Amino acid sequence: MRTLLSVVLAAVLCAAAAPPAAGATPDVPDDQPLPGYTIDNPPLAPATVHGRPSRVLQGVHEHAAFAIEVPPRWNGELVMWAHGYRGDTTVLTVDPPAYGLRQRLLEQGYAWAASSYYANGYDVRAGVLSTRALVTRFTREAGRPHRTFLAGVSMGGHVTVRSIEQYPGVYDAALPMCGVLGDHELFDFFLDFQLVAQDLADLPAYPIPADYATSVVPKIKERLGLTGGAEPGNELGRQFRDVVTELSGGERPGAAEAFAYWQDALFGLAGADGGGTLAQEPGRVATNRDTLYRPATPVNVNASVQRVDPADPVARRTARLTEVPAVSGRIGVPVLSLHNLGDNFVPFSMEQHYRADLARHGKSWLLVQRAIRAVGHCEFSAAEAGAAWDDLVRWERTGKRPQGDDVSNRAVVAAPSYGCRFTDPSAYATGTRPLYAPCP
Template sequence: MNSAASRRLLCCAAAAFFAVLPVAALGQASPTPTGEPEVLHGNNGSITEVGVLGRAEYRIDVPASWNRSLVVFYHGYSESPFRFRLDGSIGAQPEQMYKRGFAVIQSGYSETGWALQAGYSDTESLRRYFVKKYGTPRETFAAGGSMGGALTMITMELNKNTYAGGLNLCGAVGPSYVHLDRRFATRAAFDYYFPGLMGSLDPVPPNFEESEALRQKVLTALRAKPDAALAMRELMQLHSDVEVARAIGYFTYVIGDLQKKAGGNPFDNRNWIYTGTSVNTATDYALNDGVRRYAPDKPARDYLMAHYWPNGRLTKPMLALHTIYDPLIPANTLTLYASEVAHAGYADNLVQQYVHREGHCTFTPEEVGRAFDELLTWVHSGKAPQAGLLH
């Protein structure tokens, strides 16, 4: 695809994303909570507020020594509605920003699952409600983990005038179809090795649920076929059968979630070439010859492309932090997005750092705080932090 065609596709994807946003999210209406919010005034002068805005629960935390700046924090993928309680925790990651004097707002989103559209629009409505009630912040930063990292990326691209910088924590950044097609292709490979075990892939049964019983069922099957289990571990670049069992169930749930939202199958593995199943290339030959290939439904594919294909126009600093070994969102996920940012001419506004740890989003709170400090220094001094290991 030539650069002109790429720009047209990115433009259309962004337009499609905006086209489905509620008017309130585009700044043309004043958001008002449904019912009376619950507000707790701390003895030290802090404020915590929870309520419902539109169809999304929300939480606002204003510290006693507020520095008049704001962090808009996006939570990650959730299979169940996100709830906030007045006596509940702010969360380990956003607490680091709060401790540094920042007010923090969080939307629970009006949709579960892969909720980029709802997450962006519900949070933008919450931000404008915050401004209306508490005043215009001196600076506003976006931050979030996992799917919340993707929402941080989207926010930095689509609302660049509002935000001074972004902190992407273990984020599923880049074009959504890339990592979601990978999950779909992985599940198709699993079906080749373990036919019928997980049920239909297109469509995923509407009543599919992740459960411990399902994970144990998959784990038992993996242990009964060690060569197939090895192939799946190598293909998924995972360390154990337990992680394969967890990931296959989760991937299947995500696939079903997107099929429902898109109104059909948005995924495509027809051109996917499977490699690395063992040191014997013959196992790759067998998988590629035998795996079932699926074509997407065009309207559903268009939905996936619109939710979301980044344009790379990252005009403000964004710091990304990842664990070296992440079983759900591999650490190299940011590579494609970094290329898009560079192609758009904004390579200097993206820095990738990592920590020596295994797991998805398993940062210590102190690491999140240090990364946020580096982002603040970058925004205020103009000097970007060093890519690589977070110090």
């Protein structure tokens, strides 16, 4: 499968040569981007914090652009912000904390810092290394923080949970939102979607051909009755929907609506391998060799689906920090995560995989998870993100574990009111939330 296409942030494909990985670069000054990249880091206006301006620092550190903001009365603590997937653009950019968190953090006395990473694509390694390097740069510019928190969205969630494993002792707590917490399982899901659709439509097309979107997908959609409306038009299409529902987190409120909302985007993620790096072609780690598909009627998909081994088995199996690294679940700090219940771009099942990883190592007590009733990707209100942040800080301070949602109990997740507990009722009329019934 080709590099996943950003649905939220448009991927701009550039003709420039792909830059080499860090460590394989010729002599490039630390304050310059790697070959093939440029930086767009316009001045960030200071925020007003309790009537006074913040202090903003910007620049380039170890080939990555950065922004740092320190409030007038700094409490001595730091929040690192990890951005999501940028596509294959060769322009490095920086995001401040989203969902109103930038102002919230500053008003609470926290400084924050964010890196562009030294490379784009699906390069978690770049995110982990650049974010850690920026902690060092912050210390040099503003002083050593007493505590360092880490928050990230989407691919930045993958950066976040790998970072707390990669650098134990550096980060004190983590807030991944809409994160790729299941590491390789995300790319397995993208592969599963195509292979099951092809199998049920009796249109084998793997490896993905160059004309897949124009020649194969329309035929698949016609045979599965996916040509219009929220409900598939035949029994095969309904089985496909149900299989995708299981793979993305199981039966849950809004699952049918999520399938209809995301199906075209998921078909659009497949394409021929372009021969680039692993960061450009992360689907090389994907496999369905041992996947059990449910339901298996009217077609026994498990007996008929094409089975695919990872194109890059070394990247799949290694524990090293690669562009698409594994997440072991061996953590030592509190983690509070948020995830949209109907997100099928980075599906809710990511939370279930991460919960299982931590459980294998006896670390479940360090994880609190919250489901938000929306179908979009990273669709959170300021109230939802702010409450999660405040609860994480309180947990880290006091040791009192906050409340969360059970993501593993199938009966609990399938309940009609699931996700209501932490969903902001005032945001109901916005975005995709009206696809859900209002919470009581």
